[in-house]
Amino acid sequence: MAVTDAAIDKIKQMILSGELTPGDRLPKEADLAERLGLSRNSLREAVRALALINVLDVRQGDGTYVTSLEPRLLLDTMSFVLDLHRDDTVLQFFEVRRILEPAATAMAARSMTDAEIEELRVILESLPASPTIEELVANDLEFHQRIALGSGNSVLCSFIESLSGPTTRARIWRGLTQEGALDKTREQHTAIYEAIAAHQPDLAHSWATVHVAGVESWLRKALA
Incomplete structure (x- = not known):
């Protein structure tokens, strides 16, 4: 050594x-x-x-x-490393998101308080009727970060936030090129929110999987 x-x-x-x-x-x-x-x-x-x-x-x-020694602080280094990723690895980041985010969403459905759920509703409804791509992506990031925080697991939350950077460009690209991206995002976010508000973890997990997998599927086709 x-x-x-x-x-x-x-x-x-x-x-x-x-x-x-x-x-x-x-x-x-x-x-x-x-x-x-x-x-x-x-x-x-x-x-x-x-x-x-x-x-x-x-x-x-x-x-x-x-x-x-808080997880968020210690994982800052990982965020820096992830920001150096190559474009050809972005699908791998979405694969990890597809594993982690549904689990966090199910945990949030079990543990989020009424006040936290109300904060999530405010984020959901703050998206303008005709947002710019930047507004859509910023709202999407805030929505998912609030759910990750609501999972009650600071390590899981930090991991998910670390994955936000490497997938932001793909989210913008999707918003610019995929027809109906805004409507799909709004519809799926609403379904996720309603499952969390109803404290239905299985349903919340399913909708989160559909949401992340949809973006991943679109990206695979676009890159092909």
Whole structure:
């Protein structure tokens, strides 16, 4: 194992053991390096690497702290990587969406409160009668993100939000080229909302599958 990797692993073990918890400040560099049996250069490299993936927060003139370690924060790095995808992988992102979003929608149908369902209705009805493509896509993203949040699972929500970026261009393309895209989106969003509002997880799961699979099917034909 490389020296820097070993240093990273030792800091990780301190977090996993509870010796360091979210918000804690790391000991001074010299003290921590001696305690872990590392050179100060190796420790600096490890801290730099862990800061890049949002595990540590280096504050100039103050010290180095463990971040909140919330899933959304830790998955920011994955979002960055996903944004670098090639166009020929976009179908794979839709395949993952087709697996995750129906599950999140079913969970939302079980757990969303009346107030959260009302927020979803407001999003649904905020779409203008004749929206621009940008308005349609923005509303679609907000609608799905609200449902993901309503699942009550922050990790699942973060994964779904990470997939939004790589599929946005395909959503715009569909809105520009597929006849009836607006009507289909509005109809399917309404069906998803009604299933959630009625707390019918199986129906919500089915409509979410139809919705994502429809876009995926259109994209496969368009790319062919």
